[in-house]
Amino acid sequence: MISNRCIYALLAMLELSKRPHGDPVKISEIAREQQIPVRFLEAILRDLKQGGFTTSVRGKDGGYLLTRDPGQIRAGDVIQYFEGSVLDAEKTALGNVQAVGRQILTNLMGDAANALERTWNGKSFKDLVDEEQELRQKFVANYSI
Amino acid sequence: MISNRCIYALLAMLELSKRPHGDPVKISEIAREQQIPVRFLEAILRDLKQGGFTTSVRGKDGGYLLTRDPGQIRAGDVIQYFEGSVLDAEKTALGNVQAVGRQILTNLMGDAANALERTWNGKSFKDLVDEEQELRQKFVANYSI
């Protein structure tokens, strides 16, 4: 499973990606926009900072900003940071014993992990913002018919 | 993450798949062969039975058997049964609120889930047993040079 913490992190990154680059965004603003518990988001944004995804400005008119262009941050980077290597065989019973029988399952998990990473490394936050824009337009189109 | 329970279930299925079809295998035997705690395995094999993957014979000379041919059971079937829909967006914060912004992430998770299922639905237990056989031969070949 993927933790809420990570989901919220992705939503926060998405929100930051929509904003003009270089303009600090307040925690409370992100929380309101993305409907995330403020106090929780506070901790998460600090994690994102720790991970090098964001920087922050303290004091009045402070807030958070991306360190890189949304086109150069992949969803997978954030997920990897928050969840570590999902499906890592080493973290399961497969890691303890080495036997040919277990190697097979370790390989299977490896294949699955690769498939995952290929999926979400293929999307930058710019891609996601663009998709959202498209979707929003489709929605409006349907609604106004 | 994938639980040990599920890993053990896969190993047990793998062990059963190696045996001649129709011949009950004792819990203790599977446990020894695959190095799984017996009491834990006991519960897991019952789960597998509940899931329709195995049947059992009670009493002396009893044990567990597969209900279907190894070629017709996919790794994904077992994983699905034990873990439910991995990466199901509904089980996260994405499920609670419907907003266009969240739809994007829901889609991303959906893509990832599909990639996963494609991977481990592509392998039957027969495939896995065959792979193990191959690997074992390679190992012997290397070792005897």
Next chain:
DNA sequence: ACCAATTCCGACTACATCTATAGGGATAGT
């Protein structure tokens, strides 16, 4: 110098899940 807005820090509670075990019951072959 003060105040208000904001990020930062560490601890903390409540809750759920997972691993693994334990004790004893039911069943079947001999």
Next chain:
DNA sequence: ACTATCCCTATAGATGTAGTCGGAATTGGT
């Protein structure tokens, strides 16, 4: 009856997750 085996329920302990709390540090405005 005896023994080997599966079957059922409960449970202890460890771990992880979600989300909160109180207050400290920083910055800008007046």
